[in-house]
Amino acid sequence: MDIVYRLGRLFFREVARGFTDFRVIGAERLNVAGPALVACNHVSFLDPPFVGQAFEEAIHYFARKTLFDHPIAGWVLRRWQAIPIDRDKPDAASLKQTIRLLRDGKKVLIFPEGTRSTTGDLQSAEAGVGLFIAKSQAPVLPVRIFGTYECFPRGSWFIKPAQITLVVGELWQPDLAQAKESGRELYQSLADEVMRRIGELHL
Numbered sequence: 001m002d003i004v005y006r007l008g009r010l011f012f013r014e015v016a017r018g019f020t021d022f023r024v025i026g027a028e029r030l031n032v033a034g035p036a037l038v039a040c041n042h043v044s045f046l047d048p049p050f051v052g053q054a055f056e057e058a059i060h061y062f063a064r065k066t067l068f069d070h071p072i073a074g075w076v077l078r079r080w081q082a083i084p085i086d087r088d089k090p091d092a093a094s095l096k097q098t099i100r101l102l103r104d105g106k107k108v109l110i111f112p113e114g115t116r117s118t119t120g121d122l123q124s125a126e127a128g129v130g131l132f133i134a135k136s137q138a139p140v141l142p143v144r145i146f147g148t149y150e151c152f153p154r155g156s157w158f159i160k161p162a163q164i165t166l167v168v169g170e171l172w173q174p175d176l177a178q179a180k181e182s183g184r185e186l187y188q189s190l191a192d193e194v195m196r197r198i199g200e201l202h203l
Helices: 003-019 047-054 065-069 071-079 092-103 127-136 183-199
Strands: 021-025 036-040 061-064 082-085 107-110 140-146 163-168
Touching (some): 036 183, 047 107, 047 140, 047 163, 061 107, 065 071, 071 082, 092 107, 127 183
Parallel strands (some): 021 163, 036 107
């Protein structure tokens, strides 16, 4: 594990478990052998590092492509194993990199909603996540994070003490051979199913 990643994980683990009351429901399901797309709801900037620090192994993240233009931010993001992506239109480079990582047995965190919720409620899924599922054929681990919206919502400047809980669902292997749709319809169907499974996770 890269030393910069290790230090980042240690920092956010201290923040999560020291400053906030962080808990995991279904922690045993985080110990997935082999590759997985970890699909999570998105309500706060804290979601990626808080989900990541819950895993004992290093995982990969998506980050907005423009963030890599800044020399310092880009360097840190690369050391934190971030994958640059165009949020509005995933490109072939990010797709190929993700598939390569999954085939190497890695885990990639993805947010089906595409952007942070402004209310804390679940949003509709973007078809892009279905594209990654269909092309990689990787299993999906649905997780849902509670409390980060209250701790650090969109537009906030300061972290507030809060109880944060990560609920881990059952690993799901989509049966693409049985799919009746194709193309964008298939991608949207897969994305909607992921969000349905995330929505079923409760405290």
